[in-house]
Amino acid sequence: MNKIEPAAPEAPPQELSPRDRQPRWRGLEAGHRACQGCGEALAARLVLEAAGPDIVVTNATGCLEVFTTPWPQSAWRVPWLHSLFENSAAIASGVEAAMKAKGQRTKVIAMGGDGGTFDIGFQALSGMLERMHNVLYVCYDNEAYMNTGIQRSGSTPHAAMTTTSPPGKERMGKRHMKKDLLSIIAAHHIPYAASTSVSFPADLRRKVRRALDIEGPTFLLVHSPCPLGWGHDASRSIEIGRLAVECGLFPVVELERGELGGVMPIREPRPVADYLKLQNRFRHLFADDHRAREEREHLQALADHNIDKYHLRGDGADPLDTAGIDTVRRGGPLR
């Protein structure tokens, strides 16, 4: 005789946390120890979302390595290798060579900050590009050595205050210019080199996907605000990153085999001062003296030069320009 089993009571619908409702795959998990408002942490998460799980990440010494892997914990869901400060590109070359030797298609992404890329890791990076390794190198550019406590790097903008470029009677912050790394990278004639900003997440994701589709070395410079190092409120990282692009100081461009490909047009260029005044690292530029005025003008001229050089001025509204659909708005546009 068949016994009819009573139907199991339906499980009550479980309340999913916002994180569990997150539909995207996450290569870099939440719960790491980055500061509030960390541009680099968000940028790394976005890079990994776009890249998907079939990758190996190599990581230079720096904030990203420190805040994601305090033993015995790790925030990485992808295979991850950290060796030293200056060899992220070289160990990535090795991982890629191993993949090639084994006939695997897994893509390698090398990561580093601006210190590990513009300065100490520059030689290894140049070698990796010259040898045409199939690696995407991502530089999270927060424009100083933040992990050691905000010292100037080759990427620190002119006149910015850091602990090793303090303003004083004889100095107005960093004396030298920000190294034009992207041009140097492009001079290797690699298939694809681009800049992007954490403030334009769709642009960032698109560039990661495009770079990963290319067989050969590719390079992405990601402008990543650092509330601690730049001296701004943690809630304003995205706004400040956007202002850097909108004023022309950080041009968002694509270079293919050394030639200018696409740029992100600026719908309405903002004065550099709008960007500078939100950050403590430029506070000395707003003193009421001629030196401050001179440096502000200097920085404005640099931004204008970028706008001319890369033809950044948009002609009319464009969904892909600085005020387009990619703009994250919270409480309306910043005015």
Add this chain to the structure above:
Amino acid sequence: MLEALEGSQAVARAVAMCRPEVVAAYPITPQTHIVENISKLVADGKLICELVSVESEFSAASVVLGSSAAGARSYTASSSQGILLMTEVLFNIAGLRLPVVLTCANRAVSAPINIWNDHQDSMAVRDAGWIQIHCADNQEAVDTSIQAFRIAEATELPVMVCMDGFVLTHTLETIEMPDQKLVDKYLPPLNFSRKLDPRAPLSLGTLVGPDHFTEARHSHHAALMKSTAEILAADADWAALTGRSCGGLLTVEGPEDAHTAVITMGSTVCTIREAMSVYPNKRKTKLIKLRTFRPFPAAEIRAACVGCKDVVVLERAISPGAGGILGVEVKAALMGMKRQPVVHEFAVGLGGRDIPLETWPRLMEAVARDEEPSFSILDVELEKLPVEER
């Protein structure tokens, strides 16, 4: 079959027989012939591997770090300044416990710049956490290179095979090259347990704070101490297959009841062996051929020195301001012995200075007279120096 081969060429062929998947290197004298020969083997299709010709030794070591972490059998070679430029990476490879094999064609370290042989380079990275094995001749260099992969992969510790620059690397010897089938039998393909694999992601090289760092160092030290078993097994298994042993950790030649022992490493072993036969000593003397410098076989050295009144250490490196390096370690090993021998430390053959056979009787006479200080650099021609520097 015996073949007349240059040391570098023989080592390159031995390495190729181990089927490395990634080789990365940067040229430096006297290592160049090794990577040139490997490059040619790759160009001729005799070695299928990813050959990465990097822009510095720093990147050479970094590339093999990455490839090894990704599970590929990886090899590099260097010398002198190259080893020093690699230093930071060498510590890192060892700390990450990656089975990399490196040939160090031993050369002096600048300044003054000098391309000839001594052991200052590998001694400078003595504490990097690598296994360091010295070769006395080119047959040993061939056999040890093959054993090195086996040891590295069994212990998950990197192995540095040290061979004297020029004296071995550029010298033709009759060498028995093993059969490829035999090497394949001896050395199975690498299956690295902690490789970077998207299907089973691991984080390698994480930040370790004070709460775990001591344990990590302990575990590394313990692994090196334990690796002696694998070094011995690798040599014994090789001997069973080929009939040739390289001498495990160390070997003792000469009468067991000798009152004098001489300890040395690398090609100096062969020089002294020859000198001992040309100038037989009145006193019974034994030769201790030290093969494994790291892990340092202190107990074996003690055992080998039992009954000795004098122990002579000949080494090709110094620690300026202190004296010998190997000598100090031998002294430490012999401390507390019941009848502790007197240790005479000599630095010889620095920067390629020849060690003539006549050195040996002079040395023995000096030891018999007990006139020499506990450490001295042999054959310093003081008249070449300004008076105030003598």
